[in-house]
Structures are given as C-alpha cells and as structure tokens.
Amino acid sequence: MKAYHLFRKDLFSEIRNRYAINSLAMFIIVTISVILFSVGEETISDYLSGGLYWVVVFFTGMSGLARVFVSEEERGTTLTLQLIARPETVLSGKLIFNLVLTLAMNIVITFLYSALFPAFVIKSLMLFFITFILGTLGIAISSTIIAAIISKAGSKGTLYPVLSFPILLPLILILINLTKISMDGTPFGEAIMDVLFLASYDVVMLSVSYLLFDFIWKD
Amino acid sequence: MSYVIIAGISFPIVEKPEAWYHFPLIPGLGENAKIIFFHVPTAWITVLAFLMSTIFSIKYLRKKDLDDDGKSQTALELGMVFCILATVTGAVWAKFTWGEYWSWDPRQTSIFALLLIYGALFALRSAVENEEKRATLSAVYSIIAFVTVPFFVFIMPRIMKGLHPGSADDTNAGPVVNFKMNSNMYLVFVLSVVAFTILYFWMWRVGSRSLNIKEKLLKNYR
Numbered sequence: 001m002k003a004y005h006l007f008r009k010d011l012f013s014e015i016r017n018r019y020a021i022n023s024l025a026m027f028i029i030v031t032i033s034v035i036l037f038s039v040g041e042e043t044i045s046d047y048l049s050g051g052l053y054w055v056v057v058f059f060t061g062m063s064g065l066a067r068v069f070v071s072e073e074e075r076g077t078t079l080t081l082q083l084i085a086r087p088e089t090v091l092s093g094k095l096i097f098n099l100v101l102t103l104a105m106n107i108v109i110t111f112l113y114s115a116l117f118p119a120f121v122i123k124s125l126m127l128f129f130i131t132f133i134l135g136t137l138g139i140a141i142s143s144t145i146i147a148a149i150i151s152k153a154g155s156k157g158t159l160y161p162v163l164s165f166p167i168l169l170p171l172i173l174i175l176i177n178l179t180k181i182s183m184d185g186t187p188f189g190e191a192i193m194d195v196l197f198l199a200s201y202d203v204v205m206l207s208v209s210y211l212l213f214d215f216i217w218k219d
Numbered sequence: 220m221s222y223v224i225i226a227g228i229s230f231p232i233v234e235k236p237e238a239w240y241h242f243p244l245i246p247g248l249g250e251n252a253k254i255i256f257f258h259v260p261t262a263w264i265t266v267l268a269f270l271m272s273t274i275f276s277i278k279y280l281r282k283k284d285l286d287d288d289g290k291s292q293t294a295l296e297l298g299m300v301f302c303i304l305a306t307v308t309g310a311v312w313a314k315f316t317w318g319e320y321w322s323w324d325p326r327q328t329s330i331f332a333l334l335l336i337y338g339a340l341f342a343l344r345s346a347v348e349n350e351e352k353r354a355t356l357s358a359v360y361s362i363i364a365f366v367t368v369p370f371f372v373f374i375m376p377r378i379m380k381g382l383h384p385g386s387a388d389d390t391n392a393g394p395v396v397n398f399k400m401n402s403n404m405y406l407v408f409v410l411s412v413v414a415f416t417i418l419y420f421w422m423w424r425v426g427s428r429s430l431n432i433k434e435k436l437l438k439n440y441r
Contacts, residue, residue: 205367
C-alpha cells in the first residue's frame with residue numbers, strides 16, 4: 001500500500017461526508033466575522049491585520065486538522081491500517097491529505113481576508129508567497145503529528161489546541177513577523193534570515209515526525 | 220566551616236582586605252542587579268529540567284522501563300516550579316529596570332512558551348489513563364516540544380530585537396555576566412548557580428525515589 005492510495009481513500013471518504021471541509025469552512029466564516037464584529041467601526045492598522053490573518057489560520061486549522069487520525073479511531077479502522085500499511089506510509093498519506101486541506105483552507109482565507117480587510121495589502125508578493133507556502137507546510141506537519149498524539153489520548157477536542165499551540169508558536173511568531181515585513185515591501189533578499197528560520201522549522205518538524213511516529217502508532 | 224575560619228584568620232593578614240567585601244553593582248542596574256542571583260539560576264534550572272525530562276523520555280522510548288518515565292515526570296514537575304519562579308523573578312526585575320512587568324521581549328516570549336509546553340505536557344498526562352500509553356505519548360510530545368525549544372531559547376532572542384542582554388540590537392554583544400560583573404559578584408553568581416543546580420538534583424532524586432516507592436506500595440496494595 002502506497003501513501004498515495006491512503007491519500008485517495010481519505011479524500012474519497014472526505015468527499016462523501018465532508019466533515020472536515022464543512023467544519024473548516026464554517027470556522028473561517030466564524031473567526032473572520034468575530035473579528036469583523038469586534039472591530040466594528042474602528043479602522044485597524046496594517047500590521048494588526050497581518051497578525052489577525054494568522055490568528056484566523058491558526059484557529060481554523062485547530063477546528064478541522066485533527067480529523068485525519070481521530071476519524072480512524074472513531075471508525076475503529078486503526079487496526080486494519082496497522083496491518084496493511086507501514087507506519088511511515090500512514091504518516092505520509094495523512095500528511096499529504098492534511099497538506100492539501102491546509103493549502104485549500106489558507107487559499108480561501110487569503111482571498112476572503114483580503115476582500116474583507118482593506119488594510120491587508122501585501123506590497124512584496126514574492127516574499128508573502130514563500131511565507132505562505134512554508135507556513136502552510138509547517139502548520140500541516142505539526143498539526144498532523146499532534147493529531148496522531150491526540151487520537152491515542154482519551155479526550156480529543158479540547159486537548160488539540162492546547163498541545164498544538166506551544167509547538168506552533170515559533171512558527172506563528174515568525175510568520176507574523178514576515179507578513180509585517182512583506183507589507184512594508186521589503187525585497188526578498190533582506191528577509192532571507194527569517195525565511196531560512198521558517199524552512200529550518202519545517203525540516204526539523206518533518207524529520208522529528210517521521211522518527212517518532214512509530215512510537216505513537218504502535219500500541 | 221573551615222573555609223570560614225581560614226577566611227577569618229587570613230582577613231587581617233592579606234594586603235588589601237577591603238577588596239574582599241568590595242561589591243560594586245553593575246552600572247545602569249544598581250541595586251536591582253542583585254536579583255540576578257535568583258533569576259538566572261532558576262531560568263537555567265528550567266531548561267536543565269526540561270533537558271533531563273527529554274533524556275529520560277528518549278530512554279523510556281528505547282527501553283520501555285516505567286522507571287524512566289517516573290524520573291522524567293519528576294524532572295517535569297520541578298521544571299514547572301522553577302519555570303514559574305524564573306518568570307516571576309524576571310517580571311519583577313523587568314518592572315524595576317524596564318518599567319513594565321511584561322513587554323514581550325523575545326526571552327519573555329520564550330519563557331512563556333516553556334510554561335505553555337510544561338502545561339500542555341501535564342494536560343496530556345492527565346488525559347491518558349493507561350500508564351504505558353501515557354508514558355509513550357508524553358515522551359513523544361516532550362521530544363517534539365524539545366526540538367522547538369532551541370528556536371525560542373537560542374535562535375529567536377538573538378535574531379530579534381529585544382531588551383535582554385544578547386539581543387540582536389544589543390551593542391554589548393554578550394550577556395552581562397561576561398564582563399560587567401565585579402569578581403566578587405561573579406563569585407556569588409557562580410556559587411548561586413552551582414547551589415541551585417545541586418538543590419535541583421537533590422530535589423529530583425528525592426522526588427523520583429518517592430514516586431518509585433509510591434508505585435511499589437500501590438502495586439502491593441492491589
């Protein structure tokens with residue numbers, strides 16, 4: 001069994017019941033409208049809108065990204081999956097699925113957000129694009145491995161953001177910083193240090209996930 | 220005690236006895252600087268306890284010995300206490316030197332992240348009933364958390380602008396301890412770090428042994 005097959009299986013079952021997609025879509029609307037209501041008549045500054053963008057991304061991700069592993073536990077299909085696939089394959093398949101989900105989510109958020117917040121104007125698009133891609137990767141990787149831990153722990157819902165936040169914090173801080181920089185219109189060369197930091201986070205989390213997934217997966 | 224006697228005898232004999240109790244303060248900090256004897260050791264113990272907990276987590280994952288999990292848990296509990304102490308002493312120091320209790324300096328952010336990680340680990344531990352599963356999951360999580368800690372503790376404070384010594388915009392390019400301390404102050408500082416480390420290891424040994432005994436008693440009771 002290849003990672004691709006696992007991804008296809010997850011995709012089909014997701015298309016059939018649309019649980020994660022629905023909850024993600026609703027959460028995007030909820031979070032953005034809460035921010036819009038709380039802003040009210042005030043005008044928010046450029047930098048603040050850049051930071052709030054990642055707040056929306058974080059909370060939306062927390063609502064739906066745990067599904068990949070939790071759904072297996074709920075359906076009771078974990079044992080079958082342990083029999084027919086190696087742990088690395090399972091992780092790869094789930095990772096690809098979460099990556100696609102996070103990417104779709106972030107694209108929707110970006111378009112909706114830039115339509116609703118006039119202050120959210122990116123001057124250096126290239127830098128923001130790279131930030132966006134590396135950030136999406138980081139969020140997908142970290143949330144997948146935390147989802148695996150959560151699915152094996154008893155209480156699923158509340159623990160997920162609690163465990164994810166400290167792990168995602170360095171990523172979010174640097175993403176907010178990079179978004180600020182790209183709003184100023186800084187060329188790519190000047191922000192290379194932060195981008196490298198972001199890339200190293202992704203690589204470190206990816207390798208740690210593959211190293212440790214065995215221990216979580218095997219009962 | 221014998222050191223004290225020797226010091227007392229040699230005090231009138233040596234050439235410049237004033238130098239012994241000469242205690243100049245760090246310029247720019249004044250009397251505030253004295254909290255360094257508590258703040259830096261507690262922050263150091265926080266990281267040390269987390270390192271030890273991770274080492275025992277790795278040991279547990281290799282050998283599946285629940286003893287290692289107990290040791291890791293004791294280190295975590297002590298680390299949490301010292302983390303709170305470091306945060307509080309840091310906030311007090313910040314109030315009197317920088318003017319505010321909390322200003323999201325990169326190092327303050329990093330100690331906050333450590334507090335969050337400790338809290339998350341306790342939340343995870345309390346959520347799982349099965350002993351082995353709890354040990355495995357918390358070991359995995361503490362290793363994942365440990366690889367993100369370098370981002371906070373070592374990289375971010377140095378590339379971001381901040382108020383702590385050693386930040387990116389700091390012209391001194393190094394911690395205060397290296398060159399601004401008088402030799403007497405430095406001696407007290409080092410002694411304090413060593414004493415806190417010894418205290419930590421003593422507490423850790425007592426804690427892990429009592430946890431061990433508790434487990435054995437519970438087993439016999441059942």
